[in-house]
Amino acid sequence: MPELPEVEVVRRGLVNWVRGRTITAVEVLDPRSIRRHALGVEDFAGNLEGARVLDIVRRGKFLWLPLADTPAGASSAAPEPAPAVALMAHLGMSGQLLMQDGAVADEKHLKIRLRLSAAAGMPDQLRFVDQRIFGGLFLTALIPTPDGGPGGLAETPLPLIAEEAAHIARDPLDPHFSFDVFYRRLRARKTGLKRALLDQALVSGIGNIYADEALWLAKLHYARPTDTLRRSEALRVLDAARQVMTDALAAGGTSFDSLYVNVNGASGYFERSLNAYGREGQECRRCAEAGIVSLMKREQFMNRSSYTCPVCQPRPRNGRW
DNA sequence: AACGCGACCTGCGAGC
C-alpha cells in the first residue's frame, strides 16, 4: 500500500515519538513478520532490548532506525560512535507502525510490539500491525554508502546505509538524487516507461499509484520505450513524480481506507487529489478543462492496473509516438 | 539484461 509519501509520513511521526527512546521489551506475536531476520525471534528480540533509537532514515519505501547499545550520555565528552546496526521496517502492502498506549486493546493484525522507555505525554508502545504480512521488521547492518553521500533522508544524515536497502537507488525527493545518472540509466534500458519507474533499482519510492499519477501529469504513456525518451520528457516525468509525491506528503499521504494511517492512526487526504489512479470510466480532468470528453481507461499491465487517458496519453505506435 | 510468473498473505465486494 504505502509508497514514498506514506512512508515519509510515518518517518516524521517516528522522529517525534520514538527518536532518542530505548526499546525495553520486544514481543513477536507472529514470527512471519520477521521472516527476513534470518537468525530468528530470540536473536531479534535479544538484540533490540536495551537498544536506543538514534534516528529514523528513509530511502524510497525502506525505513530504518540506526541503533546504539549504550544509554544516552554514557560517555559525556566522547562523541556518539557511529551506529553499526539498524532496525529495518518495510510496510509492504498493508504494514502500519502505530504509537499506542498500553491500555489500548491489541489490533486484530498486531504482529510485533516494542515497549519503549517512558517519555512524558507519549505512548509507551510502538506496534507493527500488518494484515497481509508482506511487510516486516528485521535487523540489518549499516554499511558505508558507495558514493559517500547520506544513506537516505534523516534528521542527522550519516554516510551509512542499511545493507538490505543498499541495492535500491535514491528517490526523487533525495537531495543527492542525480537526474543525469537517472537519465543515462533510463536511456540504456530496453523497456517501457512505467516498468522503469517502478524499478526501485533505477529510482526508488514510486509505486503503482504515483507512477500512474506522474505519467498522467507528464502526458506520457506507460508503454513508451525508455530508449526513445528525450531528456526533456524524462525530466517532465521525474518532475511530475516529485510534484505529486510532494503534494501527497503535504496532504498526509493517500489512503482509501483504514489500512493506511500515520503513526497516530489518522488517514491521509490525498485520494481526492488523484487524477488517474482508480478513475476508470471517469472524465480526464485535463481534457475536460479543454472541453474534450475523454474517459479514463484501466488496463492490465505487469499484473496490476494502469490508468491512462486515451486522448492526452496516447499509446506509442510502433517506432513512433 | 529483460521479462513473466509464482510466492508470500488476508480480506473485501461482486456475482452466482
Add this chain to the structure above:
DNA sequence: TGCTCGCAGGTCGCGT
C-alpha cells in the same frame, strides 16, 4: 446464506 473469483498501495527469486 455461502461459495468462488478477482482485486488490492510491494518485493523477491527463479526460470527462460
